[in-house]
Amino acid sequence: MLPHHPPTLRLHTAGEKPLQNRIQELLEQALATLRQRGDLPPEAAAEIQVERPREEGRGDFATNLAMRLAKPAGRAPQEVAREIIETLPEAPEIADVEVAGPGFINFRLAEAVFQAVVGEVLTAGPAFGHSGVGAGTRIQLEFVSANPTGPLHVGHGRGAALGDALARIMTAAGFDVEREYYVNDAGRQMDILVASVMSRYRRHLRLSEKGFSEDDFPERGYQGSYIGEIASCVRESFGNQLDFEPTGLTDPDDPEEAIDLLIRRIREQIGEEHFSEVKGVALRFILEEIRADLDAFGITFDHWTHEREVVAEGAVDRALERLRGSGSLYEAEGATWFRATEFGDEKDRVVLRSDGAATYFANDIAYHGLKYERGFAHLIDVWGADHHGYVPRLKGAVEALGLDPHCLEVLLVQFANLYRGPEKVPMSTRSGQYVTLRELVEEVGRDAARFFYVLRRPDQHMDFDLELAKQDTEDNPVYYIHYAHVRIRSIHAKLSERGEPVPSSKDLAGADTSLLREEKEGRLLRELQRFPETVEGAALAREPHRVARYLQDLATEFHGFYNAHRVLGVEPELQRARLGLVEAVRQVLANGLELLGVAAPERM
RNA sequence: GCCCCGGUAGCUCAGCGGAUAGAGCAACGGCCUCCUAAGCCGUAGGUCGCAGGUUCGAGUCCUGCCCGGGGCGCCA
Incomplete structure (x- = not known):
């Protein structure tokens, strides 16, 4: 018989894998005894790894300890395993231990250990899965940071979904996370933006003129429809006083x-002041669009830093002076170079061009210097993988500034290739040929888009088939999880339909979960127990996809249970226990979806 | 040429040095007088790119090669 009251055991406490740790403790005690008795040489030591067996029927946990000790002990692994088992202290949590295969020790735990998780979930509620492993460490997470030269497209979507999920997951793991957006509004691409807008503006003014040629739009200009909208704004503010004549435009090849x-x-022709004002109009317009798109995607930032402000406040000059002071700069070919090769980069890099202008790199050095000054213990940058070559020089510069480069972590996100059916959608910001994030959200929905993005490992190239996502949304994995959540909600609805009161989580937390003895109930309980360590692992590895996968697994176990057993209409005590179980499942589904920024609907 | 990321079932992808490599789609066969069938159960599907090496044990680590994507600017 199983005990009705679970053994006192700490579950999901801060930053722990409680069951693994408990088994590890027991193993350590066994080893100590064996050493004391002289059955194991004192120098025979190995890290104790407790893992979940991949295969079912091999218990809840397993350790390879005996195999690792076999060589230093000078005996067969199976023999060592048997000795460890015989020496293992009695513990109420352990139901069964056996030697298996080449020398594994498999543990089967008492059902009560897993049955206790229902109460844990219902008591903790939305906080279940949270931990203190991050210990309040201040983290700055910079992501998206798309250039303000056009709307966000689907390529940015992946970094946005990933960065936001990571921020949520790390916060749940006890880190103090600030979301940062860096606005690159100081470079040549902003001038190109102005030129694009002004070309469109001029076209607006002259469209009615005879002999006006439309094909003088710059080949390298940005061509999205938003350029025309900005041009209209400029015309509203300035009338036709900013007209100009692009003489000699077609001369250079x-x-x-x-x-x-x-x-x-x-x-x-229009003067530096007007030029700057037009730039301001364009910047505000585009940032407003970006902010709205992010908002529709469920993402907000705590802090926006503008590159122009970094420059304006003199941070670039200060940073370069500091580098010069440490002998990390030199002059050559009229430019100023950073000795990146001394920090492991392939070649030295220019920070001041021969015309005296600071490069993007110089500004970025200053920006990261400021980040360090803002007092974060750790900085994370989420970048597109096309910037990977940039990592060594930035880390090198940080080091040259006398800062710890290990505090700067760069996550590279691979591209998302977009397909319409079998055809790859070509994308280019400048040609204006791309699918915007807004269009994606409108087409496939915010939840599906976010879940899909985050289902893949960041360093994995991914194919996003729009056609499939649009045509057949039922195939989308997010619906499967949503459906599980909705089904549980509808059990509650049915209960009140029958005139029975719907018990609160608090009531259900006291249910007698020792009645949950079906195989499928056991599987569900084990899945629930795994949630906190999944969140913690995802936070530490910076891998939100683990949470997404987990939710799929949990939904699978739930649907399996739901089809095999009834919650309502069984004996009252069992009904109460099962209501507690499914409510715990619902809570964990909701908590997990929240970590991904995906809604948990009440009905479908 | 050098550097980074991939190559796992027909497709899209998981897989912490461990045991007989998994999931979702797609295919095939079943399951609703019963809490939502947007679900479940079953079948089929694999030389884990190739070749060596390390290890008691390699999809996982090392080396070389092949294929795909990306990067190697006084662009951002």
Whole structure:
């Protein structure tokens, strides 16, 4: 018979794998005894690894300890395993221990250990799965940080979904996370943006003129429809006083030279002040769009840093002075270089161009210096994988500033290739040919989009088939999880339909869960027990996909249970226990979805 | 040429040095007088890119090669 009251055991306490730790303790005691008795040489030591066997029927936990000790002990692993088992202290949590295969020790735990998790979940509620492993460490998580030259597209979506889920998961794990967005509003691409807007503006003014040619739009300009909208804004504010004549525009063969020439012409003709004002209009317009798109995607930031402000407050000059002071800069070919090769980079990098302008890299050094000054214990940057070559030089510069490069962690997110059926959708910001994040959310829904993005490992290339997601949304895995949540809600609804009161979580926490003895109930309980360590693992490994996978597994176990057993209409005590079980499942589904920024619907 | 990330079932992908490599789609066969069948059960599907090496044990670690993506600017 199983005990009605579970042994006192700490579950899901801060930053722990309580069951594994308990088994580890018992094993340590056994080893100590064996050493004392001289059955094990004192120098025979091995890390005690307690894992969950992949295969069913091999118990709840297993250790390879005997195999690791076999060599130093000079005996067969199975023999060592038997000795360990014989020496293992009695413990109420352990129902059965056996030697298996090449020398594994398999543990089967008392059902009561898992039955206790229902009460744990219902008592903790939304906090179940939270832990203190992060110990309040201040983390800054910078993600998205898309250039303000156009709307967010589906490529940004992945970094957005990943970064936000990671922020939520790390917060649950006890880290103090600040979400940061860096606005690159100081570089040449902003000038190109102005040139694009002004070209569109000029077209608006002259469209009615005879002989007006439309094909003088710069080849390297940004071409999305939003450029026209910004041009309209500019026209509203300035009328036609910013007209200009792009003479000589078509002369250079090189489109890069052509756009630079155009920028110069516009600057000369409308004046630096107006140029800057147009830039401000464009920037505000686009940032507003980005903010709205992120909002629709369920993402908000705690802090926005503008590159222009970093420059304006003199941080770049200070950072470069500091580098110069430490001998990390030198002059060559008219430019100023950072000795990146001394910090493991492939080549030295320019920080001040021969025309005196600071490079993006220089600004980024200053920006990261400021981040360190803001007092974070750890910085995480989420970047697109195309920036990977940039990592060594930035870490090198941080080190050259006298800061600890280990506090800077860069997560590289691989691209998401978009498909419409079998055809790959070509994407280019400048040509304006892309699917925006907003369009994606409108087409497949916010929950499906976010879940899909976060289902893949960040360093895995992913294919996102729009056609499939649009045509057949039922195939989307998020519905499977949603359905599990809805089914539990509908059990509650049915209960009140029958005129029975729906017990609160608090009531159900006291249910006699020792009645949950069906195989499928045991599987569900084990799945629930795994949630806190899943969250912790996802936080420490920076891998939100673990939470997504976990939710799929939990939903699978729930649906299996639901189809095999009835919750309502069984004996009152069993009904109460099962209501507690499914409510615990619902709570964990809701908690897990919350960590991914996905809703948990009441009905479908 | 050098560097980074991948290559696992027809497709999309999991897999912490461990035992007989998994899931979801797609395919095939079953299951609703009963809490939502957006579900469940079953069948089939694999030389884990190739070749060596380390290990008691390799999809997992090391080396080389092949294929795909990305990066190697006084661009951002």
